[in-house]
Amino acid sequence: MSITPSTTLDSQLTTTWGPNNSYPDVPMVMSGYTSRLWSHDSQPQFWSKFQVWEWLQQVMDMHQIDASNIPFQNFDMDGHQLCSLSYQDFILAAGSVGPILFHSISELKWSGQYHVELDLKQELDFCPFPDASYPSGEIHDPSIHPLPSVASPISSSPDIKRYSSRPHQVKKHNPRGTHLWEFIRDILLNPERNPGLIKWEDRTEGIFRFLKSEAVAQLWGKKKNNSSMTYEKLSRAMRYYYKREILERVDGRRLVYKFGRNARGWKESEK
DNA sequence: ATGTACTTTCCTGATT
DNA sequence: AAATCAGGAAAGTACA
Incomplete structure (x- = not known):
């Protein structure tokens, strides 16, 4: 679904949508996240912090990973800094999602445009929190502390560690999203x-x-x-x-x- | 294979 | 006048 022209979470969304599209005259399903362009037509090297987060959000969305599980604080940096991170840095900052992010930014650095050809299939064994509160809605809701409220930037790995150490058979995706x-x-x-x-x-x-x-x-x-x-x-x-x-x-x-x-x-x- | 929980879609009418 | 709010009704989707 290259769904919308969307790219920036909000900016375009509002404008491209009319409340009157109720009747899907648009084929609502196209395949996957395949070709999708970023309107961040600028090079990632010049992104602002905000754009870096937008990119993060987008990548998470594309892979259907609950972005709340990503330590955004670890990416409190502008595009220039982002581009200088090594593969290892990404792993440290985002655990199992690191490789995906690394791949994404690598492409962007060269093309300026984003073509998602990451194997979407690639089962990210990610999914830290099975996204709780499901079953009967009575369980506590562990899905809520993904971000240690007051994390001092990257520094210590305790937090990060959590993201990378993904024990065995984790559940695929959330049962019902x-x-x-x-x-x-x-x-x-x-x-x-x-x-x-x-x-x-x-x-x-x-x-x-x-x-x-x-x-x-x-x-x-x-x-x-x-x-x-x-x-x-x-x-x-x-x-x-x-x-x-x-x-x-x-x-x-x-x-x-x-x-x-x-x-x-x-x-x-x-x- | 069927039921259930959760929406999603549509709609008419009221409010702001 | 255009957005929102209100819910009823019915269809769709995932899952158990």
Whole structure:
């Protein structure tokens, strides 16, 4: 799905989407992540920190790896620094995902454009946290501490170690992928990968607001491999959460929602 | 092979 | 007027 023209998480998304595309006149499924161009037409050497993160997010998305499992802090650098990292550095910074990132940046350095030809199949034995809260939704939610809240940059390897040491038979991907509310929650919890899409309105109360509704919808669609997702449809799913008390209604305020008693892992204390 | 949980899609109507 | 909000209804998808 070279789904959207998208490239930068938000910037383009909003503009390329019209709420009126409800009727898929567009073949919604093309094959894989194959050819996809980056609009970071500039060379990675000149990327800003923000662009570096965008790239990280994109690569994770392409490989369907939950980006919240990547220590973004380890990539708190601009393009120039990024390009000077060695293969080993990538391993240290991103564990089993390191090779993928290394491969990606290597290509970019030479082409300026991105052709994904990494074997998508390549089973990344990654997936640190089976992305919890599934089965019956009663388990705690380990999926939430991917990023040690206050990690001092790279330094010590304890954190990093975690990412690389992937014990035996890990589960492939998440059984059902992430649920919508978890997806939203994770964006909220990772400001590094949240370029102004959603913001907390009241952190302790769990109230948040969509800033770029269509962009979030597109991102969600990308995750679900559905290029025709819209905020209209996403919001319907959100409303179903009221009954289950995963979300509580916040009336009178557009684009504002509040986590309910059945939503796990969003509280600071739970982190 | 069927049921269930979770959306996704569509729609009509109300609000902001 | 255009976005959002509200939910009902029905279809689709993964999984157990």
